[in-house]
Amino acid sequence: MIYLDNAATSWPKPEAVYQAMDNFMRHTGANPGRSAHQLSIEAGRIIYETRESLSMLFGIGDPMRIVFTSNATEALNVVIRGLLHPGDHVITSSMEHNSVMRPLRHMEKLGVEVTVVKCSSEGFLNPHDVEQAVGPHTRLVILNHASNVVGTLLPVAEVGQITRRRGVLLMIDAAQTMGCYPVDVEEMHIDLLAFSGHKGLYGPQGTGGLYIRKGIESSIEPLKYGGTGSRSEHEYQPDFLPDKYESGTPNTVGLAGLGAGVRFVLEQGVNEIQKREQVLTRSIIDGLKAIPGVTIYGDSDPRKRVAVVSFNISGLIPSEVAMQLEEYHQIMCRPGLHCSPIAHKTLGTFPQGTIRLSPGYFTSDDDIEGTLEAVRRIIATKARF
């Protein structure tokens, strides 16, 4: 079996992730921060360690700037729904995932003005176009760091200079980059960043989070209110991080796994992971390019993208190709629109979509060769009909 769906969620996970989760369930188990007994304190320590490891990965000094959520989608919703008010203007790109577009379209109905800046047919964004769209009421620019459809990287650092200069907040959807592409929130002038815990950070599903630059939390209402284990005698929500946005019992077993995943990334080094994934991406792109009848989308330079490759075979619909890849070759990938209709409109692949291959750090060279061979066979079989 070959797993090439790491853009949806990474699998397998490093061994330490399974161990950390098993260990928590068997030997700690308690509710963190609620009681003061040793097991509860130990559960709290596990979460704190995960927060601290993430702060190292983000290049920030204060771990409390990281808020845990159940996925990147929730982190995006916290900001989009908690920061924007009727009359505000928000700018985004035409390469976004529905986890950005749907909450934005919802806010549009409530009176928020939304501008979608058009990207090129390879998925590139011109920072100048973002600057042109900034107006007197612009509150936020929200951008995908790398596309989950074609892997194209957006010019976050360049846009960060514009937003900082114009007094506009910058939020980044780093679901596809955290762990496999260097991110320095200070240097790139990122004010808010949403991440998935279950993709490039190797945690389990149901983990994710939000980085909030110091001071911005005073303008963002929480999505959820409730118990935090702190200020128990008060009936009002605490206003400090991370408690303001972390009501309710957390996913401690998940965060135990996420901590182990982040430490794995720190040990390997983001640059090493990136290098390996670029090699795999290059093999897929070069291999597919050499097959007649295959169209590849996005830029073909692996340095301008993350390890996500979308393609089509002429005369076959993506779901048919994916079905054959699975049925005859045991290759797991994802066909269709990948929750990003607007990105496919930009690429010219709407509504049929594409076949997406997303290798990960654990993908072998043989996996890639096997997949390329399978694509060749599918095309050869088609030709016989």
Place this chain on the structure above:
Amino acid sequence: METAEYSVVLFYSTSNALQAEKLFKKTGVAIKLIPVPRQLSSDCGICLRFDRPDEPSVKAILEKKQIEIQGIHPI
């Protein structure tokens, strides 16, 4: 051995208490996370106990790392 004199640091949030615990373990100051003693009132259920004579170094470390505290009390 229960003759030592202790004080505690109270925190606003559990995350801060756990951050401080880790910090002190690294610096070698003897501390222990304990439930907040009944006679004190705190926003967070746990606090850091230390030997009272260590108070100046405890304060200095917390200030240096800018960890917000609710107060320090003898127990």
